Every structure is written in structure tokens, then in C-alpha cells.
Amino acid sequence: MLANCGYPFPSLQEKYSSLLAMDDKTELQMLSFEAPKIRLLRSLCIEGSDGMQVLDFAAFPKPEYDLPIFCANFFTTAKMNIIVLDLNPLHDIMDQEDYKEKYYKDLIPLGLKYSELLPWGGKLTSESLRFFSPIVIWTRFSSSPHNHSVLFSAFKEYYQAWLELMDRSDEETDAFQIALNCEAQHKYLTWRSEKDPGHGVLKRLIGEDLAKNVIREFLFNGVSDLGSKTFLDYFPEYRCEDGKVNEKRSMIGKSFENRPWNARGEFIGDRVKIV
16 A cells, blocks of 8 residues: 555655664564655554554655644454554644635534444543544454454545545645745644654564664654644643653543543533643
């Protein structure tokens, strides 16, 4: 699938193609590409010796396009699956209704279809929610051929939807809007490179130093060069008294037990169960 989507990303593919974990058994396979409208299309696949499987697949648009970011994070063991699949909004859909209308209005039926087949996975922090769309699939389920078939169908349909959005997208020429797109993507990368819950798996497999490099240079490439703002510039509420970043996932302390969007894609977070 990746090989048909663009050209190899030389600087990344040469440095990050495969790694062997510290147990000398678990393999990490990485691919990276670029295309006319795509700054980076990359995947990380992990085959664990204990039956664990991980797929981290993402597509980041070039700043000249305000496309959502395609995001597929699958963590699977013999018994359990933890899944996030979404077209992450580049801009804040809580404040920018026109952006939400532009990219998600026609995709709400797709989201409803799979929200019934793959139910909400439980607590999701309010800070994380700002980076998800109304069609996000956040779910947990036990391993079975049926569940895996549903997930594969969802992945194909969501990715096809993203590709169609990309095909229809027009290049932005206004320098100010391009700068806004660039900063929005940098903010997203900064959040994910600091707070993504999957970091613990990488640190356990390849050690903290190498994991940090993979996170910043490969998974969330661009965090060092798309902008100069720091995590605390974007998210000052996480600043500790000593000036360091608070390690907590949530500072607000709210998480959503149930899906916080209704069938029309409207945010109803104030009316769903918050714990």
C-alpha cells in the first residue's frame, strides 16, 4: 500500500528502515515516503516475540494543504486490541466550524457506521480530544477473526476517504494561511511527540535514548524544523514549578467515558459522562 503512494523519503529511509529490539527477537520495520501533496507518509510495524503487534501509520500533508492528518494506531496482543483510527483535524474544529464542514460533513455516515461496529473504548482525556475528529474510532476489543475483519474494512474505508480528500484539495497560495497550516501541524507533532501513550512500548523495546530519536525524527518528523515553539509554549498549563513539563496525561482532569459527539457530528461533551 505504501509503495504506491509516492517516492521514498531519502533522509528518513536511509536512517530508519529496521531495528532489532533489546531482546534480540522483536523487529521494528519502518517505511517513509513523500508525494506532491504529502510531506510525509510513514509506517512503523512491530512484530513482538510475545505475539504483540503494533502498526503506527500516518500521513502528514504539506503546509500548502490544510488536509487532516491520517492516523492509524493499532496495538494488538493475543487477547486484546487497542485502536485509534481517525482523520485528525489540522485545525481546531471546536472553534473553526468552516473547517469541520469542509472535511467532515460528508464523512459523518462513515463514522456512524463504524462507531456501531467498534464501540467507544472508554476514558479519553479532554486534552487529547482536541486532536480528534467526530469520526474518530477509539476502541478496545478482544481478538477474533470477525473483529479484525471489521477493523481492516474500517482502515481501508478511512484511508480511501482521506485519499479522496487529498485528490480534491487545492494548493494554498496565501503565505499567511500556509504559515497557519505549518504551525497547526507543528503543534500537533509537538503534542504527539511528548504525550503519545505509545511511547512506553518503544522505550521498553529499544531504550529511552533511541526511542526518543525514533519519536522525534521518524514518527513525528517535523517537530524540530516546522516551528520553533516548545511544548510549553503551546501548552503552558503543563509547566511545573521547576519549569519542566508535567508528566501527567491530563491537567484538566476530565475524561470522556462515552462518545462526545452525536449522530450529526456535533460535540456534546458537556452532556456526556465525564469522569
